[in-house]
Structures are given as C-alpha cells and as structure tokens.
C-alpha cells in the first residue's frame with residue numbers, strides 16, 4: 001500500500017515515472033516563449049516540465065531523438081550545465097524551496 005504523502009507527485013518527461021516533486025528538477029516554458037528555463041523555486045509562471053534528479057534521465061533527454069525534438073532542442077546549453085550541477089549537488093535531501 002502506498003504511503004499517503006503531502007508532497008505532490010509529478011511525472012518525469014523522460015522516464016514518465018511519478019515522483020515527489022522534491023525529487024525532480026523543474027523547468028518552465030514561460031508564456032509566449034518557446035524555450036525552457038530552470039525554475040529552482042517552482043514558482044515561475046508558465047508550463048512546467050519535470051525531470052528526475054538522476055544522470056540517466058538527463059542523458060536520455062539529450063540523446064533520444066524524440067525527447068530532443070520535444071524538449072532538449074529548446075533548452076540552452078547553460079541550462080543543461082545547471083541541471084548537471086543540480087544533479088551533482090543533490091544528495092543531502094534538503095528541498096530547494
């Protein structure tokens with residue numbers, strides 16, 4: 001039986017698993033724009049996209065054609081650097097919010 005949790009779950013755009021929001025990186029496509037930008041606070045307006053905090057999903061996002069077309073092609077190189085940093089820094093489990 002799953003634990004009841006107060007943390008809302010979101011779906012990773014790569015592996016499509018549901019995870020607590022705190023275990024995902026959030027990107028936002030700001031209204032009227034076509035690119036995706038980091039949203040570490042989870043409060044930016046726009047459509048949100050979530051990615052697991054693991055190297056696998058980040059690698060697949062950059063490698064798989066369909067994902068590249070849908071998402072990675074709209075993500076600036078410095079945003080990928082930010083995500084890599086975030087993944088490297090993840091671990092001690094305190095939330096960014």
Ligand SMILES: [Zn+2]
Pocket residue numbers: 012013014015016017051052057
């Ligand atoms: Zn994932």
